[in-house]
Amino acid sequence: MTNQTVQINKGLEGIVVAETALSKVFGEEGRLIYRGIPIQEFVENDALYEEVVYLLWNGKLPTKAELDAFMADLASKRALPDTVVNQITQFPKTADPMVVLRTVVSMLHMYDENPDDLSPENLRRIGSNLLAKFPTILATFHRYRQGLDPVAPRTDLTHAANYLYMLNGKEPGPRSVEGVNAYLVLLADHGFNASTFTARVVAGTQADMYGAITGAVASLKGPLHGGAPTALVKQMEEVGDPANAEKYVEEALAAKKRIMGIGHRVYKTYDPRARILKRMAENIAKETGNTRWYELAAAIEAAALPRLEAKRLYTNVDFYSVPLLLSLGLPTDMLTPTFAVSRVAGWVAHLLEQYADNRLMRPRSFYVGPEEAHYVPIDQRG
Ligand SMILES: CC(=O)SCCNC(=O)CCNC(=O)[C@H](O)C(C)(C)COP(=O)(O)OP(=O)(O)OC[C@H]1O[C@@H](n2cnc3c(N)ncnc32)[C@H](O)[C@@H]1OP(=O)(O)O
Numbered sequence: 001m002t003n004q005t006v007q008i009n010k011g012l013e014g015i016v017v018a019e020t021a022l023s024k025v026f027g028e029e030g031r032l033i034y035r036g037i038p039i040q041e042f043v044e045n046d047a048l049y050e051e052v053v054y055l056l057w058n059g060k061l062p063t064k065a066e067l068d069a070f071m072a073d074l075a076s077k078r079a080l081p082d083t084v085v086n087q088i089t090q091f092p093k094t095a096d097p098m099v100v101l102r103t104v105v106s107m108l109h110m111y112d113e114n115p116d117d118l119s120p121e122n123l124r125r126i127g128s129n130l131l132a133k134f135p136t137i138l139a140t141f142h143r144y145r146q147g148l149d150p151v152a153p154r155t156d157l158t159h160a161a162n163y164l165y166m167l168n169g170k171e172p173g174p175r176s177v178e179g180v181n182a183y184l185v186l187l188a189d190h191g192f193n194a195s196t197f198t199a200r201v202v203a204g205t206q207a208d209m210y211g212a213i214t215g216a217v218a219s220l221k222g223p224l225h226g227g228a229p230t231a232l233v234k235q236m237e238e239v240g241d242p243a244n245a246e247k248y249v250e251e252a253l254a255a256k257k258r259i260m261g262i263g264h265r266v267y268k269t270y271d272p273r274a275r276i277l278k279r280m281a282e283n284i285a286k287e288t289g290n291t292r293w294y295e296l297a298a299a300i301e302a303a304a305l306p307r308l309e310a311k312r313l314y315t316n317v318d319f320y321s322v323p324l325l326l327s328l329g330l331p332t333d334m335l336t337p338t339f340a341v342s343r344v345a346g347w348v349a350h351l352l353e354q355y356a357d358n359r360l361m362r363p364r365s366f367y368v369g370p371e372e373a374h375y376v377p378i379d380q381r382g
Pocket residue numbers: 011193223224225226228257258259260261262263264265266308311313316317318
């Protein structure tokens with residue numbers, strides 16, 4: 001093989017490595033379906049996040065009785081072992097919540113009686129255990145770092161409502177619950193995105209599900225993936241006022257900087273989730289009177305898109321998640337963790353597929369180092 005004959009697909013662009021029946025991204029058309037159902041139908045019908053999780057994990061929408069049982073099971077798994085809560089309260093208060101999440105997910109393997117059994121029933125048990133506990137891990141840390149006691153999870157609230165309740169210590173209003181629930185619904189799965197692929201690579205070695213999800217959280221944290229909102233907040237703060245957006249974007253692009261929340265490996269048009277999130281962010285901004293973030297985002301987008309259209313770069317899901325979640329009162333460093341609260345549904349669903357039909361993931365690299373060199377003893381090296 002020479003570098004003339006080998007085809008190198010940097011970033012695995014366009015490479016198909018497995019089948020999935022979970023979600024399909026129509027990159028040219030700007031459409032997304034979960035098991036055939038267009039994502040906007042879930043939002044239009046006020047579907048609960050738990051319904052989407054059930055759909056992804058079971059291949060069908062739940063009946064009322066199935067949903068009730070599924071929600072009761074998740075709610076019963078929300079609490080963390082006391083030892084884990086104690087450990088979280090030893091972490092540095094300045095820790096990044098994504099690092100806390102990554103660490104605690106890995107730690108939970110040690111508190112599970114049967115963590116390495118890869119049978120489908122056990123994998124479902126672990127998947128629901130993790131999905132149920134993500135909000136509790138984050139809320140426990142968020143309260144501790146503010147010097148507050150953790151709030152025990154409630155079993156009578158939905159996933160979205162309980163998350164907000166544990167973060168803030170008070171029952172959230174319907175607008176916040178609706179907003180967070182819709183956000184969780186929209187981000188639950190997205191083909192072979194980087195964090196999902198990471199999870200599948202780990203599972204491909206038949207390592208445990210805790211390890212695969214730990215890897216997925218690590219991958220989501222990066223600014224080119226789920227970490228983009230944090231970087232976008234920084235850019236918004238630099239812009240400061242919508243009137244500065246044109247100048248800021250022009251200078252940033254001239255300096256070869258990226259505008260965060262713009263561009264996508266698969267979408268060559270506006271991300272359908274961003275369209276919905278934009279509308280929601282605008283409505284919430286108007287309703288709450290907290291318009292700062294929405295106005296900044298809209299001004300940056302208006303300055304960026306005409307300049308980036310020629311490269312087919314459009315608004316992605318991370319962009320309007322910023323004004324939406326900030327207007328709902330989430331702190332900046334909880335944006336990416338909240339993405340993880342949603343996406344764990346997809347990770348688990350993909351892992352169920354991967355373990356059920358596994359083959360070790362092992363691509364090749366093209367070696368460009370020297371073909372012949374020799375060991376030199378340390379005292380003879382110059
Ligand atoms: C949930 C999610 O993960 S959605 C994505 C979240 N990430 C972001 O929003 C970060 C900003 N966006 C990006 O960095 C990219 O668009 C990615 C990582 C999402 C996709 O990247 P890729 O498909 O690998 O595209 P690649 O990095 O090759 O860029 C292609 C060209 O577009 C440019 N480009 C890509 N994104 C941007 C951007 N946000 N701003 C400015 N220019 C950009 C690149 O500089 C490059 O230009 P060039 O051909 O002149 O060198």
